[in-house]
Amino acid sequence: MLPCTGRIDESLLLKAFENGADGVMVVGCLEGDCHYVNGNIRARARVERVYQILEQIEIGPDRVRMYNLSAGEGAKFAAFANEFVEIISTIGQSPINKARSGNSQPVQEVES
Amino acid sequence: MITGTPKPIEELLEMLEPYENIIVAGCFGCVTVCRVGGDKEVQVLSSTLRLAREAKGKNLQIREVCLERQCDPEYLELMRPYLEEYQAVLSIACGAGIQFLAEKFSKTPILPGINTGFLGVTERQGEWTERCQGCGDCVLHLTGGICPVTRCAKSIFHGPCGGSVEGKCEISKDVKCGWQLIIDRLKSLDQMENYGKIKPYKGWDSSRDGGPRRILREDMI
Numbered sequence: 398m399l400p401c402t403g404r405i406d407e408s409l410l411l412k413a414f415e416n417g418a419d420g421v422m423v424v425g426c427l428e429g430d431c432h433y434v435n436g437n438i439r440a441r442a443r444v445e446r447v448y449q450i451l452e453q454i455e456i457g458p459d460r461v462r463m464y465n466l467s468a469g470e471g472a473k474f475a476a477f478a479n480e481f482v483e484i485i486s487t488i489g490q491s492p493i494n495k496a497r498s499g500n501s502q503p504v505q506e507v508e509s
Numbered sequence: 510m511i512t513g514t515p516k517p518i519e520e521l522l523e524m525l526e527p528y529e530n531i532i533v534a535g536c537f538g539c540v541t542v543c544r545v546g547g548d549k550e551v552q553v554l555s556s557t558l559r560l561a562r563e564a565k566g567k568n569l570q571i572r573e574v575c576l577e578r579q580c581d582p583e584y585l586e587l588m589r590p591y592l593e594e595y596q597a598v599l600s601i602a603c604g605a606g607i608q609f610l611a612e613k614f615s616k617t618p619i620l621p622g623i624n625t626g627f628l629g630v631t632e633r634q635g636e637w638t639e640r641c642q643g644c645g646d647c648v649l650h651l652t653g654g655i656c657p658v659t660r661c662a663k664s665i666f667h668g669p670c671g672g673s674v675e676g677k678c679e680i681s682k683d684v685k686c687g688w689q690l691i692i693d694r695l696k697s698l699d700q701m702e703n704y705g706k707i708k709p710y711k712g713w714d715s716s717r718d719g720g721p722r723r724i725l726r727e728d729m730i
């Protein structure tokens with residue numbers, strides 16, 4: 398959790414992938430509504446750059462995505478989170494995690 | 510400042526193919542300001558390289574460093590104590606810094622991580638343009654502060670040439686004619702008399718034509 402998405406830079410997002418994330422969603426305030434004027438606009442540009450990097454190194458650009466909502470929209474946040482989890486489950490494990498586990502199959506959820 | 514652009518990641522990966530343990534070295538000088546070789550760029554590039562290699566099942570150990578400047582020997586010396594532990598250095602300073610590294614550490618392969626560009630200025634965040642080619646014999650006092658070597662595509666000294674149309678250079682509609690800029694500026698300064706004063710012969714021996722250059726300041730040695 399950061400006080401403003403303007404603090405997010407490309408290296409933070411890439412670090413998340415290095416640390417084993419299959420996908421990273423960045424959630425910022427509504428555009429035009431930034432307390433620090435344009436933090437979320439800057440964040441969007443950086444997310445786009447990471448999108449391009451992930452595409453270039455064949456990790457899959459869709460693994461990073463930015464969403465915008467206001468702090469009062471809890472239900473929308475949940476919907477966005479569910480949507481993103483859905484996208485990532487469809488794409489599957491990141492090539493990094495596959496290489497680390499030596500397992501080319503996505504991890505299956507086991508019902509208990 | 511000296512500007513540059515990042516090398517394509519595929520080119521870097523190919524360059525780094527033989528290595529498993531490298532240093533990525535940035536510089537807090539010019540390349541930090543033009544956002545191509547500073548501390549942040551070291552972090553982003555290192556993560557990108559590690560991810561790309563790991564995705565292919567191969568490891569790449571990286572030590573991330575950023576020196577105050579790579580064009581001064583005292584800062585390069587800071588790398589000496591640990592340099593031997595690494596197989597190569599990928600430097601994202603300008604070509605001068607990269608070469609100085611290679612010169613000081615002759616047993617370690619030094620690789621360029623950026624394409625060094627030109628001596629330029631920041632027009633706005635994210636946009637840089639060229640201003641000076643370091644000709645070694647500045648004439649800006651005669652040309653209204655606009656450099657004919659750099660701003661004229663042909664570097665001529667008695668422009669504009671016949672290719673100047675409505676203030677634009679014949680190389681592109683997006684490029685202003687350097688000589689039209691000079692004349693407009695001389696007129697606004699009321700210094701058109703300087704137009705005729707421009708030297709009949711520009712000696713290029715003080716520029717690159719005289720080979721690699723050296724400045725020796727006896728008072729400082």
Ligand code: SF4
Pocket residue numbers: 511536537538539540541577578579580581602603604605606607
């Ligand atoms: S090494 Fe190059 S980029 Fe770094 S300060 Fe020196 S001239 Fe500028």
Ligand code: SF4
Pocket residue numbers: 640641642643644645646647648649656657658659
């Ligand atoms: S005249 Fe020479 S030194 Fe002066 S700005 Fe142009 S290239 Fe640089």
